[in-house]
Amino acid sequence: MSCGALTPGEHSPQGLQSSTPSSLGFIGQVDTVVPPCRLQEKFDLYGLYKEGDIILGGISEVHFITVYPEMSFTAKPEPLSCERFDFTGFQWAQTMAFAIEEINRDPALLPNITLGYRLYDNCVNLAVALRAATALISGEDDSVTDYSCRGTPPVLAIVGDPVSTYSIAMSRILGLFRIPMVSYYATCSCLSNRKEFPSFFRTIPSDTFQVKAMVQIFKHYGWTWVGVIVSNDDYGLYAAKTFIEEVNSFGCIAFSEILPRNNDKSEILKIVRTIKQSTAKVIIVFSTAAFLIPLTEEIVQQKIRGRQWIASEAWASSPVFHTKELLPYLGGTIGITVRRGEIPGLEQFLLQIRPVFDSRNNLVKLFWENMFDCKFQENTNNHNLSNWKGSKICTGSEDIGKTKTAYSDVSELRGSYNVYKAVYALAHSLDNLMSCEPGKGPFQNNSCADITTVQPWQLLHYLARVNFTTHYGDRVSFDENGDALAIYDVMSWQRADDGSVKTVTIGLFDESAPAGQQLTLNEDKIFWNFESKRPPRSVCSESCQPGTRKATRKGEPLCCFDCVPCAEGDISNHTDAFECLKCPPDFWSNPSRDQCVPKEIEFLSYEEPLGISLTTVSVFGAFISAGVLAVFIYYRNTPVVRANNSELSFLLLLSLILCFLCSLLFIGQPLHLTCMLRHVVFGISFVLCISCILVKTIVVIMAFRATLPDNNVMKWFGAAQQRGTVFVFTVIQALICIVWLSTASPVPFKNTQYQNSKIIFECNVGSITGFSFLLGYIGLLASVCFLLAFLARNLPDNFNEAKFITFSMLIFCAVWIAFIPAYVSSPGKYSDAVEIFAILASSFGLLIAIFVPKCYIILLHPEKNTKKSLMGRAAPKK
Numbered sequence: 001m002s003c004g005a006l007t008p009g010e011h012s013p014q015g016l017q018s019s020t021p022s023s024l025g026f027i028g029q030v031d032t033v034v035p036p037c038r039l040q041e042k043f044d045l046y047g048l049y050k051e052g053d054i055i056l057g058g059i060s061e062v063h064f065i066t067v068y069p070e071m072s073f074t075a076k077p078e079p080l081s082c083e084r085f086d087f088t089g090f091q092w093a094q095t096m097a098f099a100i101e102e103i104n105r106d107p108a109l110l111p112n113i114t115l116g117y118r119l120y121d122n123c124v125n126l127a128v129a130l131r132a133a134t135a136l137i138s139g140e141d142d143s144v145t146d147y148s149c150r151g152t153p154p155v156l157a158i159v160g161d162p163v164s165t166y167s168i169a170m171s172r173i174l175g176l177f178r179i180p181m182v183s184y185y186a187t188c189s190c191l192s193n194r195k196e197f198p199s200f201f202r203t204i205p206s207d208t209f210q211v212k213a214m215v216q217i218f219k220h221y222g223w224t225w226v227g228v229i230v231s232n233d234d235y236g237l238y239a240a241k242t243f244i245e246e247v248n249s250f251g252c253i254a255f256s257e258i259l260p261r262n263n264d265k266s267e268i269l270k271i272v273r274t275i276k277q278s279t280a281k282v283i284i285v286f287s288t289a290a291f292l293i294p295l296t297e298e299i300v301q302q303k304i305r306g307r308q309w310i311a312s313e314a315w316a317s318s319p320v321f322h323t324k325e326l327l328p329y330l331g332g333t334i335g336i337t338v339r340r341g342e343i344p345g346l347e348q349f350l351l352q353i354r355p356v357f358d359s360r361n362n363l364v365k366l367f368w369e370n371m372f373d374c375k376f377q378e379n380t381n382n383h384n385l386s387n388w389k390g391s392k393i394c395t396g397s398e399d400i401g402k403t404k405t406a407y408s409d410v411s412e413l414r415g416s417y418n419v420y421k422a423v424y425a426l427a428h429s430l431d432n433l434m435s436c437e438p439g440k441g442p443f444q445n446n447s448c449a450d451i452t453t454v455q456p457w458q459l460l461h462y463l464a465r466v467n468f469t470t471h472y473g474d475r476v477s478f479d480e481n482g483d484a485l486a487i488y489d490v491m492s493w494q495r496a497d498d499g500s501v502k503t504v505t506i507g508l509f510d511e512s513a514p515a516g517q518q519l520t521l522n523e524d525k526i527f528w529n530f531e532s533k534r535p536p537r538s539v540c541s542e543s544c545q546p547g548t549r550k551a552t553r554k555g556e557p558l559c560c561f562d563c564v565p566c567a568e569g570d571i572s573n574h575t576d577a578f579e580c581l582k583c584p585p586d587f588w589s590n591p592s593r594d595q596c597v598p599k600e601i602e603f604l605s606y607e608e609p610l611g612i613s614l615t616t617v618s619v620f621g622a623f624i625s626a627g628v629l630a631v632f633i634y635y636r637n638t639p640v641v642r643a644n645n646s647e648l649s650f651l652l653l654l655s656l657i658l659c660f661l662c663s664l665l666f667i668g669q670p671l672h673l674t675c676m677l678r679h680v681v682f683g684i685s686f687v688l689c690i691s692c693i694l695v696k697t698i699v700v701i702m703a704f705r706a707t708l709p710d711n712n713v714m715k716w717f718g719a720a721q722q723r724g725t726v727f728v729f730t731v732i733q734a735l736i737c738i739v740w741l742s743t744a745s746p747v748p749f750k751n752t753q754y755q756n757s758k759i760i761f762e763c764n765v766g767s768i769t770g771f772s773f774l775l776g777y778i779g780l781l782a783s784v785c786f787l788l789a790f791l792a793r794n795l796p797d798n799f800n801e802a803k804f805i806t807f808s809m810l811i812f813c814a815v816w817i818a819f820i821p822a823y824v825s826s827p828g829k830y831s832d833a834v835e836i837f838a839i840l841a842s843s844f845g846l847l848i849a850i851f852v853p854k855c856y857i858i859l860l861h862p863e864k865n866t867k868k869s870l871m872g873r874a875a876p877k878k
Contacts, residue, residue, distance in 0.1 A: 043131040050117050057160075064084035091407050157180040165234040168234050187205065207238060229258075230257075252558060263294045281307060442461055490507035599752070610833055628855060648699070659689055671748060691729035747763070
């Protein structure tokens with residue numbers, strides 16, 4: 001139309017004054033005959049219409065598919081045709097009509113004002129939707145003669161569109177003129193942008209909240225590996241973007257596919273192959289029903305089972321999928337749907353419909369023909385006239401009450417309930433506008449709007465602040481972005497009595513509920529379409545149990561990983577740990593690597609077999625030494641005992657008893673006292689022992705020298721000198737021990753460095769120098785003794801003790817030379833065992849080498865225990 005169309009200045013806050021005829025450039029000074037402005041062309045649209053003082057526009061989806069005519073450009077193109085009648089969409093349209101009828105009957109709401117409506121079908125096609133929006137805001141009168149442009153516009157507001165993409169396109173146009181648009185099914189989160197869509201409102205929550213509800217379900221069942229399929233429109237693409245961002249915080253996307261716009265078979269087959277090849281058992285679909293139908297048909301054809309489908313609100317409750325054929329494959333689908341409501345009287349209104357032949361209400365006739373699969377003979381202007389020939393003829397008297405379709409089903413009013421709320425939101429806004437008190441209005445100079453000349457931008461002011469409660473108890477209001485309160489029902493697709501699909505409410509998601517209580521599910525009502533009748537597992541890799549950590553696979557998503565056991569000393573005490581934690585110094589990991597336990601404290605214990613064995617040998621050696629001492633005491637007056645310096649022999653046997661018993665200090669848990677005593681007693685005992693042997697060796701040598709003529713050396717090394725020598729040698733060792741203990745004495749020490757899994761409880765020698773002096777002094781005495789005994793081994797005595805001393809010293813030195821590398825290389829308690837073994841071996845060597853020959857003579861050959869035998873000389877050599 002060449003005039004009469006809206007301009008931004010007419011219906012915006014900046015253009016409060018209506019245009020005058022003088023402001024229209026094409027009028028000029030002619031006041032006589034003015035040619036009227038006429039519509040150049042009318043759009044061929046399906047619609048519903050009712051007169052009223054104020055007209056509300058509406059856009060619904062009553063057909064699924066749009067068929068384009070051939071474009072030859074040699075003749076005027078045929079109009080678009082719409083196919084696949086949608087009874088649910090027609091119910092939405094009728095709900096708008098019902099709500100307006102109900103408001104007109106309500107004396108308390110908009111008194112003396114009659115609402116009318118003009119509603120069109122968008123045929124699920126953007127071009128048709130834009131044609132419908134253009135027709136609504138421009139009007140469809142044949143001509144315009146009122147150039148003052150006063151009064152209300154053709155429609156004051158629009159209820160619709162249900163498709164996000166179409167709502168985006170329409171809102172960009174309507175927003176220029178501030179014409180309110182209240183959608184009841186467009187959920188794209190992008191529409192919450194107030195700068196881009198200043199006049200857009202909706203009674204359905206944004207996809208942002210729908211995604212939150214779905215994410216809560218995914219977290220509840222531990223689904224971290226999911227496939228995503230979306231429609232190739234703003235609704236699907238924006239929802240997928242938001243969903244993927246949310247899922248990436250706890251899971252991964254196995255695949256993401258986009259449904260083709262043109263139902264391309266090859267693209268559908270590609271998506272089906274992806275579904276079959278993927279290990280993801282859960283697939284979420286953001287799509288309108290029209291985009292999804294070809295995919296579901298292919299799923300049935302290829303018999304794809306074993307998948308848990310998650311439906312967005314755009315198709316979760318769509319009856320087009322509730323068929324027997326789809327039940328084996330889509331049964332068990334969990335869907336997010338808008339809040340169900342109840343509309344009293346709607347069912348009766350829907351059933352009282354009758355066919356009319358008004359071109360402005362042509363949707364009613366189409367509905368009737370599709371409902372009863374017939375054609376009206378009066379339908380001569382229909383471009384599909386040839387299609388009805390031979391078909392059943394509609395009489396108009398068919399009984400709609402006997403039909404069972406989505407049109408008359410009011411048990412699950414979701415989209416219709418949103419339509420109902422949208423109409424009432426506009427009605428309450430108009431009512432608030434009428435209630436304005438003069439001089440207290442919200443507009444310029446505190447003025448109020450006039451209901452007879454109300455403009456869309458004025459209604460927009462009240463719509464943004466509307467707040468009321470439906471008879472069902474739901475509060476209707478809009479936030480600063482024009483969004484409704486977020487509350488959803490969670491649905492499950494289950495088997496109906498007739499074998500088709502029915503939806504059962506299994507839970508609720510309420511964004512306004514406290515954190516952690518937003519999602520509630522009734523697990524007993526959920527139907528799982530799997531053999532196990534249990535929720536599926538949908539993970540790329542199973543969770544890593546405590547004791548292991550995640551190791552990501554190169555080139556794969558984070559959800560695909562290997563579980564690597566923690567190293568010794570490290571633990572992980574929760575599932576899916578990314579790193580293992582080191583245990584504290586005194587703790588170590590248990591065999592399953594899931595907790596730190598106190599380290600085993602290792603020391604040579606009296607309770608273990610090794611400790612028992614060494615204790616037994618030590619005590620046995622002490623008893624043997626005591627027995628030998630008893631024999632020597634008993635036979636102290638015999639020549640063998642007297643000839644070998646009985647006093648030194650007694651002292652040597654006492655020192656050997658101490659040597660055997662000192663090994664017991666190395667067994668048992670180290671204490672401060674035992675750590676100080678063990679090496680002190682060991683050092684002094686062995687020095688006392690070696691001193692006695694050294695003095696005995698000296699005595700043997702001097703005794704031989706004393707037998708030579710004019711040699712009185714024995715008078716200078718008598719018993720007193722012998723005792724003094726032993727005492728001096730022993731005191732030197734005692735002084736070394738005193739200095740050692742006073743500077744850095746041995747202390748108990750928990751060694752955690754040598755063996756990670758155990759605490760080696762040992763005695764730290766303190767000063768290495770002190771310990772070296774102690775051992776070095778023993779070694780010095782032993783070396784001197786060995787050297788002297790070796791030199792005296794061939795003395796011509798019949799019973800030469802120097803031979804036995806040489807042999808005993810050889811054993812002693814060999815044992816302690818071998819001890820050093822063995823001690824250094826032995827771990828933990830075994831170092832103490834090595835030291836005990838050296839003590840016992842050297843002690844037994846001394847005891848056996850020195851005293852066994854004497855005891856042999858004393859006990860077994862007493863006839864040799866005579867002075868004559870001992871003093872006998874070896875026969876002279878010839």
